[in-house]
Amino acid sequence: MLNAEKLEILTESAKYDVSCSSSGSNRVNGHGGLGNASVGGICHSFTPDGRCISLLKILMSNECVFDCEYCPNRRNADVRRASITPEEICELVMGFYKRNYIEGLFLSSAVFKSPDATMELLCETVRKLRQEYKFNGYIHLKGIPHADEALVFKAAKLVDRMSYNVELPSERSLKMLAPQKTKSSLLLPMKDLRDAIIYDKENKVRRNRTLPAGQTTQMIIGASSETDGQILKLSEALYRSMNLRRVYYSSYIPVVQSEKLPAVGAGLLREHRLYQADWLIRYYGFDVDEIVGEGENLSPEYDPKCAWALRNMHLFPVEINKVPLNVLLRVPGIGAKSAYKIIEARRFAPLDFDNLAKMRVVLKRARHFITCKGKFYGSEGLTQIRTSLLLAGQSEVSEQMSMFSESSVALSALTGEV
């Protein structure tokens, strides 16, 4: 059985990859095989940092020839090194999967020897797992930049999802912090895989479909100087042109000391706001330009939808019993679930404010932007609305106050609300 210390080293090295979802694939179990995939994804455990464990997230090796500034495994770093063989990975996955510890495997690797050698070993591991061990659970494979495209396509036929991390939101930052990775070494394979997925879809390929759960990517926030506007523009472009399923944002944590990197982390609030904006783009019908300007950052005080609504007060209030779904989705505080409930319930009877409360539509933000049967229940005047929205948002950004806290936090000292 695998040595526990090795597992520790390779997990510690892999844990900063944010992606852990196991959704999007409906792979079925074969004769004599083990495992299947669940379209909605299943979380198997949760760690004290609040993240879920769905997949066994592990590196093949953390001995790297690349020298990315932010990475704890870079060539010049002084850390414990370890590697693991394909057999060891397969046995670990089968042992964990059968005990229902995990939903599948998330396999990544540092670049040892050369990109091709690394990709070949990753490819061999997933082939072994699928064909010799007959494992049909979920596999997410990390793409290695600069690897041969034949190897990439071969792997893509075997796994459910692949991801190339764009790492940093601009080419300039990439050049500065990750000199061996280039924009094209990340985007070209992404493009190739997108085309392969489209080909399979158009030709109705049934067996061994390329990447049934598509592609994702990840970037580090706050290690370089890009604004939220630039980051979201990039995400929007990736969603549109690469058909990505997700873009993950990882707020920068200073695990590595370097002159080129900021000494303090970016904070979780910025990451949170970016995810909120990301959801607005994908599910709520917003364009990036509506949410934030190219050179601007998202407001820390208000969530992006609130901020947009405050800039567009002439559109509100809207009548909850009349407006179509796309307008309802733009009301702050009303999410996809609440909008669905409202649309369905109002077929039976017009809704008043009490109805909404009983349906558990959260009204602390929404009440300033809606009318129910013509009645308005919000605050009068923009200043009052701003104040109560700030208070409504306090719970999600609550933090220990200091003498030097920002104005938004100081507000709670005045009102007494924590």
Added chain:
Amino acid sequence: MKVFICNGTPQCFFTAVFDAYRETECIISSASVQIPLGGTVETVFADLEKSRRVQAKINAYDGEAVDDISLVLRSCSPLKEQVAFEYIKEIMRRKTAVKKAFNLPQVVDFNDLLYKITGETHQFKGFIRFMECANGVLYAPYSPDNNITDLLMPHFAARLGELKFVIHDVKRGIAGIHNGKEWILGYAGATEIMLSDDERGFGTLWKKYYKSVNVSERPHERQMKRSMPVRYWKFLPEKQN
């Protein structure tokens, strides 16, 4: 006011609905209830004909309702029969499916119980932990809030293929048993198992993994407990010291 006492099975519940439907004020329950002042108690025995007629009538208005009701009757809530009864009355009153009438309090209560059942079933697809016995059978004890063992069985039967496994609800003494081809539900009391040689090793590796994958720079314990309630930790090896 009349109190109808049933034995917890769907058949008995639908019979009680038949008997209780014409009453102006009544309670249906399978739990021990406090009898209201001047109330009378009636014990209901399952009557297949009455049960069938009630189900046929519900089906005429809403094809999904009977399935939803049988899900809700698995709930641990002592009010489940009453909530389901009010829901049926609402369907009869409106003569149509009311599942999406989210503004009606009866529907809100009913959907709450329904989501708890389906939600817990989904959660336990992840939180079930098998132990490998010396004879190769996988054994998973757990104690869910609601009676969901037979809802979990098809999921694991499809997933584990030819492996033999047992999912044991230790609170209710119910076990789902899969022999590699098909599964049955049975009653099971205390069990004694012999673990396989590998079991301890994999358990240790899993605990090691759980500890290593945590990013300690950004603690968020509240979020963890929200997603994985403490009452479920008893059977999770990674949460045992």
